[in-house]
Amino acid sequence: MGKRVGIEVSLAIAEAAKMADVDVIAAYPITPQTHIVEHMAEIVANGDLDAEYIPVESEHSAMSACLGSSATGARTFTATAGQGLELMHEVLYVASAMRLPIVMAVANRALSSPLNVWGDQSDLMAVRDVGWIQIICENGQEAFDHTICSFRIAEDNRVLLPVMVHCDGFYLTHVVEPIEFPTQEEVTNFIPKFKYPLPLDTSKPVSMGCFAPTFIYTEAKKAQEVNILNSKKIIQEHWDAFGKAFGRYYHPVESYRTEGAKTLLLTLGSFGETAMTAVDKMRDEGKSVGLLKLRLWRPFPYQELRKAVGNAENLIVVDRALSFGGCGGPAYSEVRSALYSEKNHPKVVGFVAGLGGRDITVTEFENMVKRAPQIANTGAENEYEMFGVRE
Amino acid sequence: MKKLENELTWKDLEIGCIVTEPGSTREYRTGDWRSQRPTYDFKKCIKCGLCSIYCPEGCIGQNAEGYFQSNLFWCKGCGICSKECPTKVISMVNEEA
Ligand code: SF4
Numbered sequence: 001m002g003k004r005v006g007i008e009v010s011l012a013i014a015e016a017a018k019m020a021d022v023d024v025i026a027a028y029p030i031t032p033q034t035h036i037v038e039h040m041a042e043i044v045a046n047g048d049l050d051a052e053y054i055p056v057e058s059e060h061s062a063m064s065a066c067l068g069s070s071a072t073g074a075r076t077f078t079a080t081a082g083q084g085l086e087l088m089h090e091v092l093y094v095a096s097a098m099r100l101p102i103v104m105a106v107a108n109r110a111l112s113s114p115l116n117v118w119g120d121q122s123d124l125m126a127v128r129d130v131g132w133i134q135i136i137c138e139n140g141q142e143a144f145d146h147t148i149c150s151f152r153i154a155e156d157n158r159v160l161l162p163v164m165v166h167c168d169g170f171y172l173t174h175v176v177e178p179i180e181f182p183t184q185e186e187v188t189n190f191i192p193k194f195k196y197p198l199p200l201d202t203s204k205p206v207s208m209g210c211f212a213p214t215f216i217y218t219e220a221k222k223a224q225e226v227n228i229l230n231s232k233k234i235i236q237e238h239w240d241a242f243g244k245a246f247g248r249y250y251h252p253v254e255s256y257r258t259e260g261a262k263t264l265l266l267t268l269g270s271f272g273e274t275a276m277t278a279v280d281k282m283r284d285e286g287k288s289v290g291l292l293k294l295r296l297w298r299p300f301p302y303q304e305l306r307k308a309v310g311n312a313e314n315l316i317v318v319d320r321a322l323s324f325g326g327c328g329g330p331a332y333s334e335v336r337s338a339l340y341s342e343k344n345h346p347k348v349v350g351f352v353a354g355l356g357g358r359d360i361t362v363t364e365f366e367n368m369v370k371r372a373p374q375i376a377n378t379g380a381e382n383e384y385e386m387f388g389v390r391e
Numbered sequence: 392m393k394k395l396e397n398e399l400t401w402k403d404l405e406i407g408c409i410v411t412e413p414g415s416t417r418e419y420r421t422g423d424w425r426s427q428r429p430t431y432d433f434k435k436c437i438k439c440g441l442c443s444i445y446c447p448e449g450c451i452g453q454n455a456e457g458y459f460q461s462n463l464f465w466c467k468g469c470g471i472c473s474k475e476c477p478t479k480v481i482s483m484v485n486e487e488a
């Protein structure tokens with residue numbers, strides 16, 4: 001049996017990577033990820049973990065060092081946020097296409113300019129298409145659990161893909177929460193050391209990330225797409241195994257008080273907790289409102305989402321990012337297109353809110369529920385609104 | 392039997408397109424990038440080898456008579472050999488479809 005510890009979530013994420021017995025950490029500090037990598041460095045410097053900590057000169061180098069390390073078969077961890085994730089961008093594609101099982105915690109943050117270090121999910125949405133498995137956490141326990149469980153997913157021979165564990169900057173990273181720590185033995189049993197099938201090895205040489213002429217590039221991309229699509233059921237398999245081992249069960253889409261709900265809110269990440277309070281309040285007042293929480297962003301859980309939406313009449317998607325001159329919220333656009341072919345799909349309304357660290361309160365979730373039908377009935381080309389903006 | 396390059400399907404690829412055979416870059420046919428090909432008037436050739444030094448592809452070797460000649464499996468048709476040859480041995484001609 002493990003124990004319950006009051007700990008800052010950033011430190012808990014670093015402790016999770018330590019319990020995962022990672023071999024290499026290559027990272028560059030950036031707000032609000034800093035406490036994760038500082039604590040990681042401390043753990044290694046104190047001799048509490050036998051690992052190589054590579055303090056690189058940029059995030060581009062951090063991810064590049066992770067490629068090399070992971071390619072030798074070393075268990076590799078890193079963390080970043082906001083601008084740092086953007087600086088890694090081109091290397092992120094290489095990690096997924098080379099099928100390297102790196103695990104990275106992302107402390108989600110707004111993007112410049114204007115400079116803003118606070119939490120939103122602009123960075124998350126900007127790396128939507130890089131081919132990584134992407135998991136969004138709602139609280140500190142989830143951030144801890146998914147850091148551990150993601151090694152098992154990433155390193156599964158049927159998957160072999162890098163995984164991002166998204167945690168809202170500040171809202172999660174900088175708060176102290178009670179977190180259940182399993183024992184080291186339990187974690188070691190759950191994620192035993194793995195063997196990368198074709199590592200860089202002088203006794204059996206391989207070349208990675210080679211040039212692919214036109215005649216084979218399309219086939220390479222098809223293989224990559226089939227691989228990440230197939231990973232969805234394997235992710236669930238490992239989440240089920242995690243539930244059996246540690247008692248906490250996870251799903252691609254989580255439903256909260258959705259039974260018979262006419263209106264559903266849909267959130268990504270930590271704001272789901274406030275939304276739950278708002279739903280409780282509205283349910284108590286006799287309103288027919290429920291909540292969906294999207295945990296798995298890539299691969300996108302189409303069937304699971306359709307099932308969770310059920311017969312709801314209105315669906316309100318709350319994005320903390322904006323696709324300029326386009327669809328409004330990226331999650332809104334994705335959810336709407338996922339439901340397009342359904343016979344009785346709900347009216348889908350999008351709100352872009354909570355940008356650059358702005359809070360979304362219980363009252364504001366209630367106001368969204370009131371406002372949504374008014375927008376839905378306008379028949380506007382893009383049925384979304386920036387919520388709470390001063391006119 | 393090994394499949395030809397244009398017969399390979401996505402299922403034939405190693406994970407992450409990893410190449411497990413050392414030295415297999417030789418099998419890259421860069422010759423199909425070419426729109427022009429070098430032709431030779433060997434009567435003028437002084438066998439200086441300059442063309443082979445300048446060739447960015449490293450695909451010029453000596454034939455049975457000792458003349459320097461391009462291997463069209465790799466030759467990308469850049470025309471540098473033709474430009475650098477001091478005695479104007481090499482003329483570039485269009486590849487016909
Ligand atoms: S055309 Fe270019 S690639 Fe071809 S042999 Fe001459 S120098 Fe080499």
Ligand code: SF4
Nearest residue numbers: 436437439440442476
């Ligand atoms: S550069 Fe001209 S002369 Fe010299 S070896 Fe090549 S073809 Fe012959």
